[in-house]
Amino acid sequence: MRTLLLSALLSLIGCGLAAAQSVRLTNGEWPPYLGEHLPHHGVASRIVSEAFALQGIMVEWEFHPWARALLMAKKGQRAGSAVWLNNSEREAKFFVSDPVMESGYYIFHRKGYSFDWAQVADLQSQRIVGTRGYDYGKAFQQAEASGQLRVNRVTSDETAFRQLLAGRVDLFPVDKAVGFDVLYQHFSAAERAQLSFHHTPLRTDSMHLLLSRQVPGNAQLIKRFNLGLQQLRESGKIAQYLLEIQQPLSLSP
Structure with missing residues (x-):
């Protein structure tokens, strides 16, 4: 015992x-x-x-x-x-x-699309897509909430990229590594070849x-x-x- x-x-x-x-x-x-x-x-x-x-x-x-x-x-x-x-x-x-x-968020766009920016106010004439629940930084969030930015929020990064490729929007901000992962998982090489991103990060954290x-x-x-x-x-x-x-x-x- x-x-x-x-x-x-x-x-x-x-x-x-x-x-x-x-x-x-x-x-x-x-x-x-x-x-x-x-x-x-x-x-x-x-x-x-x-x-x-x-x-x-x-x-x-x-x-x-x-x-x-x-x-x-x-x-x-x-x-x-x-x-x-x-x-x-x-x-x-x-x-x-x-x-x-x-984490570094960059703004993706179609190649050949004439686009440059230095501050969030420069984006107000652009058609932007964003993913629901994502925080793109204080200045961006405030500009979106005030109506200064036109942002169409969608359910996923994949949907956002498809809208970008279709020309329904002009810009899509996303963490660069996350964005490329989505592109390589869900899009063809020909589709990826149509896209690029601006060298200025929207936010880094x-x-x-x-x-x-x-x-x-x-x-x-x-x-x-x-x-x-x-x-x-x-x-x-x-x-x-x-x-x-x-x-x-x-x-x-």
């Missing part, structure tokens, strides 16, 4: 240690950065997982619609969520990591891991993650992983 009790106790202790070395995070669909069925669940997920692994922590991913993914983490139902923009509202609810990666302030131990966990992230960056692997998703980006601005 004592042997059985000791074995059970050791088993429980072992389970507790194992649990302490794993973290459950929510995620969403944003190829090539994030995706349930992508290799490594996407490059951003890979960076997060490997940074934690350098600290001896295994990530357990759960994929949900974005709003639900963030809410579950905010309530402490999961340890956190990846990857997100930082703002004051999120800092109040989460421990925000050092930058995991950078750092993307972060968020760990809920509702979960005990997360204050220490974010420090361990940042340390692992620094180690991974210094190894050159982050730059390598991000370069790998840029290689197909052959359209010239």
